[in-house]
Amino acid sequence: MAQKLEKITSRDTDFAKWYTDVVKNAKLMEYGQVKGTMILKPNGYAIWEMMQSILDKNFKDKGVKNVYFPLLIPESLFMKEKKHIEGFAPELATITMVGNKELSEKLFIRPTSEVLIADFLSNEIKSYRDLPIKYNQWVNVLRWEKTTRPFLRSSEFLWQEGHTFHSSSEEARNMTLDILEVYKSFVEDILLVPVLSGLKTDHEKFAGAKETYTIESIMYDGQALQSGTSHFFDNEFAKAFNIKFQNKEQKEEYAYSSSWGVSTRLIGALIMTHGDDNGMILPSKIAPIQISIIPVNNSESIIQQSESIFNELNDKYRIEIDFSDKTFGYKMSESEIQGIPLRIEVGPRDIADGNVVLSDRISNNKIKIKLTDLVNEVDKFFKDYDIQLKNRAIKNLETKLFSATTLEEYDSIIKNTPGFVLVPFCGEVSCEDEVKLKTSTVSRCIKDFNVQTNTKCFNCNSNAKMNTYFARSY
Amino acid sequence: MAQKLEKITSRDTDFAKWYTDVVKNAKLMEYGQVKGTMILKPNGYAIWEMMQSILDKNFKDKGVKNVYFPLLIPESLFMKEKKHIEGFAPELATITMVGNKELSEKLFIRPTSEVLIADFLSNEIKSYRDLPIKYNQWVNVLRWEKTTRPFLRSSEFLWQEGHTFHSSSEEARNMTLDILEVYKSFVEDILLVPVLSGLKTDHEKFAGAKETYTIESIMYDGQALQSGTSHFFDNEFAKAFNIKFQNKEQKEEYAYSSSWGVSTRLIGALIMTHGDDNGMILPSKIAPIQISIIPVNNSESIIQQSESIFNELNDKYRIEIDFSDKTFGYKMSESEIQGIPLRIEVGPRDIADGNVVLSDRISNNKIKIKLTDLVNEVDKFFKDYDIQLKNRAIKNLETKLFSATTLEEYDSIIKNTPGFVLVPFCGEVSCEDEVKLKTSTVSRCIKDFNVQTNTKCFNCNSNAKMNTYFARSY
CATH class of the missing domain: 3.30.110.30 (C-terminal domain of ProRS)
Known part of the structure; x- marks a missing residue:
């Protein structure tokens, strides 16, 4: 069959075109029918699922519990915090009708959920014993954007938003910083994307926040990408929404809060930090598939050998075999474009000699190894792989x-x-x-x-x- | 401190009131600001997370891949399948504005995503080699409802929706039935809720479907609850959206599709099948917390003993210790209302004798066991627990x-x-x-x-x- 992968524009020729070529050829997403919306295809969503599973565990280790708050925010509720509504007003998608009927009050699709959560907690929090409250939700939000770009900026996007309430200002700020640290180590140690972190200026802080902390990464082209933010509200939101608690001295006090989020934009960071002219390159800890076994043909002995390799590695690694009727070359390119760290090529001559070929996504080097050394060699490969990728990214940051x-x-x-x-x-x-x-x-x-x-x-x-x-x- | 749990109405006195009392006291949800919307609190969301993790694995075992399609559906797209739009028109929340600007075309919030996915796949599917395509997404959907009830019927709800496309009608129907079987065994073997399953009548089938299969459970009060549906479209959706592929004989053919979903309504099924006058009762496989260790006081030796019990069981069970300053009685009631299968009471006299007390959520029986037999006794408890719960539910079905x-x-x-x-x-x-x-x-x-x-x-x-x-x- 005549299958071809499209040519990817060179990174150094046209970085923006390179980026969209990679996104498309790696089958990560397509645009939706409504301007600025995204369809996350299986390859793209699988990366987001990996991110979710790791971050979710990190949040839960900090005592955070997952919840779900409604999609729709009544206009009146949004008006309670003035700076907040000013920040979001032009981007709000507005529901005015259901079926043929006009609604009596406009409803907005959440651009973020601070006001919903604050309103709810104004009834829930009564005593210092009810604090801290640490909520997180994995949801879609919508902010109408004029110019959009895959993963980096879209009207609707997926993210997590954490919202915590505390009995002291200090505890709330510490939570803000704890989460900044969770983000920083996730992005640096799992995504292998080095960041600068710190306070945002007043000009750039979040609508309604007292302090916004950020992690900022640098892409291959030298443009910065805001990769995660953590906001300290002190008691500003509590004042706007009348969230009071009785403290240990039995006095009424406003509660102190934080909020924080990262989004599918991190997929963009991965691509633009590690990718090359052959496509994506995925760090091993976030790669939905770490090893792709590619048989040179579908003869019985090759299939058998491929399956035996699969079984040997399957407990330790996320692994797939491509038995489709695509050509060997096509399979190799496809795995390369998708950024799978390691390909194992299974060919008849090598098998006869008791060998297979390991093909490294970073260097494209191929090494022939003894099948009897398989697990050791693969372990060795992965020990080195992330270090290489991280060092390359750090070097890029240092030159910028x-x-x-x-x-x-x-x-x-x-x-x-x-x-x-x-x-x-x-x-x-x-x-x-x-x-x-x-x-x-x-x-x-x-x-x-x-x-x-x-x-x-x-x-x-x-x-x-x-x-x-x-x-x-x- | 004077903490009290509210009295739950008896199941036999007023079942509807009992249900909302349980939902409230088990801290599962609250209503949102917009009529008919729900806030899933940590206890409620944790059950949904358990359901997600088990079902998601079952779907992936069938070759299903997760994706994310946009929230918003343009009016023109929705009009392509007439029976489908007729079924949903009165329930559609409609976006007409962004910021201060009127939109040129109305956008609907998805009530389900058949049309978005069909539209997308009309460009993706070209050859039989592209099939089958098996997508699933875990998302929020919105259907404006006049009367709402916690978990059972709400305007916005969380669900999963699977959408598959195939190269033959038979394969598509088999997928529909495979998933029905996944739902049936999940609901019967994990949730321990017995069901009847089969075809829906023409009156009750899904808008646009050729056949709808359903699992139906019966609640304690004798009312049925539709607990999951799986739809076979044959090539109806493909015709409406022009999804054609070249078959092995190189002829153009319309693709064949299925869709299927379960929602947070299953949490309602759990409550109304197993709950009693003291609150929820959770099957062990779905309980976010299976064992609650409740110290009689917070003395050093009791804390130490509780922690040692925790450590002994933590590898095998989902377990928590309640070291808060609530009273022992309050902690016991709270755990009971939330339906935690097993409570382990740690008291000073028992500890001195080398004993602890196991308290069974179903029977409320307490048995004193030797600490040295702890793991064995707990294993034995859980072997029996689910069987009891299932048999009780089957008996209820049989009498109805x-x-x-x-x-x-x-x-x-x-x-x-x-x-x-x-x-x-x-x-x-x-x-x-x-x-x-x-x-x-x-x-x-x-x-x-x-x-x-x-x-x-x-x-x-x-x-x-x-x-x-x-x-x-x-």
């Missing part, structure tokens, strides 16, 4: 760290050698608005507040208060 | 099977001793409409088509074509 002291310098860097650019910054919302207007970029996160008193803001020249990373971003 | 030959007889049975009533039936939609008008009930499923030629329909007196179960239902 810059600094600047003036806007001209900054602008020249992000135009010529994009990356994270550390600048002295005043921290003012109006100043960051100006930077955005002039460069179409904003800050990613604050590095530190220890700036010398005579240092000037890279844009407005007033006294700098912090060193901050700015970057072009997705 | 009736038959009738006339409408008067039928009506008298469902008014006095509600249950499944087997009647000879003509199978006509118009006749079933009449029965519905007269008795507010419809058929649940067809038992068999082997009726004697001279048998008359229980309602219209024309020739009967099938023996069919009718019942009052949720």
Whole structure:
């Protein structure tokens, strides 16, 4: 049969085109009928399932419990927290009718669920004994976006949103930071995507939050990707929704809260950090399939040998055999594009000699091994594989760290050698608005507040208060 | 401290009130702000997670892959299958605006996703080699309901919906029946809820389906609960959406499809099948917590002993210890209401004698056992527990099977001793409409088509074509 995989544009020729080529050829998603919506195909959804299973366990280890809150938010409820509604109003999908009947009140599809959860908890929380409350939900949310891009920005997306309430401000902030740490180690140690982490500036913090913490990764093309955020509300949401509890001293107090989320956008981070001109490259801990056994033909002895290899490795690894009637070359390319870490080629001559060939997705090197050493060799392969991938990603980050002291310098860097650019910054919302207007970029996160008193803001020249990373971003 | 659990209404006094009392006191759900929506609290969601994990594995064993399709369906797409849109039109929540802007086309929130998936696959399926395609998604759907009831009927609910496409009609019907079998064994062997299963009548089949198969359970009060359905579309959906493939003879053919789903309504089935006047009773395989260790006080030796019991059982069972400052009695009641199968009471006198007390959720019997026999005794307990629960449920079903030959007889049975009533039936939609008008009930499923030629329909007196179960239902 004449099956062909489409050619993938080279990463260095046109990164944006390369990205969509990979997404399409790896069969991760297609666009939905409604503009900006996504269909997650089996290969894409399987990666999300892997992420869910690992993160979910991490959350539960922190005492978080899963819940489900409704999709629809009445307009009146959304109006209770002003900064929050201002942040989301233009993006809200609005239900006005059911069947042929007009509704008496507009309903919004959740863009996030802070207001629903706060409203519910205003009845549930009575005493310090009811706290902390730590909820999480794995759900779809909707924020109407003008420009969309697979995984990175879509109107509807899948995410998890955690919402916690505490009896002290300190405990709520600690929860915010604990989760930031969960995100950081998940993204760095499982996805093998190095990040910078820290506080967002006032300009970039979440609508209604007192502090937003973020992890920011850098893609192969030098653009930053916000990969997870954790928000500390202090008692702002509790005030808006009248969530009070009786403390140990029997006094009424407003509760303190956090919220935090990561989304299917992390699939985009994986692709743009590790992928190459042959497609995706998946870290072993997140790969839905870690090993693909590819028989050179479907003769009886090859099938038998492939199955015996499968059985030998199946307890330890996520593994598949491709017995379809596609050609050997097609199967190899397909597995490569999908980023499966290891291919085991089973051919008649090698088998006769008691060998198989291991093919490495990172280097494309092939090594012939003795079948009797199979498990050892595969173990050895996987010991090394993630280290290679991580080191390569760290190296990419290191070559993309810059600094600047003036806007001209900054602008020249992000135009010529994009990356994270550390600048002295005043921290003012109006100043960051100006930077955005002039460069179409904003800050990613604050590095530190220890700036010398005579240092000037890279844009407005007033006294700098912090060193901050700015970057072009997705 | 003075904590009290609310009194639960007796099952035999007022079953509906009993049900909502249990739902509330077991902390399973609360109503959302928008009429008919549900908040699944941690205890309720945890049961759904257990169901998901078991069913998901069963589906994957049948070659099903998980996907995610968008929430929103454009009006034009929904109009392609006429019977389907007719079935759902009055229940559709409609988005007409985003932010302040009117949309050019109305968008519906999915009540189910057949049309989205069929539309997508019309581009994906080209050859018999692309088939079968077996998709499933775990999602929220929305069907505006006038009267709602926790878990049983709500506007928004969580479910899984499977959608498969095949290269022959026979294969598609076999898939429909395979999944019916998956549902049946899950509900009977894991939830321990006995069911009747079979075809739906034309009156009751799914909008657009050629055949609908169902599993129907009977609740303690004699009302039936539709617990899962599996639909065979033959090539009807493929025709409406132009899903064609080239078959092995290189001829174009329409594809054949099935769809199937179960929802959070199964949580309602669990409660109303097994629960008693003290609350829920959970089958061991679905119980998020199987054993609750309840210390009589929080003294050091009791804490130590409780932890050692926890460690001894933790590998084998899902287990928790309640070290909160609630009273012993409160903890016992709470565990009881939540339906946790086994409580282990750890008290100072028993500990001194090397004993603990096992308290059985079904019988409320307490037995004192030697700590040295702990694991054996607990294993023994669980061997017996599910059998007891299942037998009780089967007995309830058996006492609720009736038959009738006339409408008067039928009506008298469902008014006095509600249950499944087997009647000879003509199978006509118009006749079933009449029965519905007269008795507010419809058929649940067809038992068999082997009726004697001279048998008359229980309602219209024309020739009967099938023996069919009718019942009052949720």
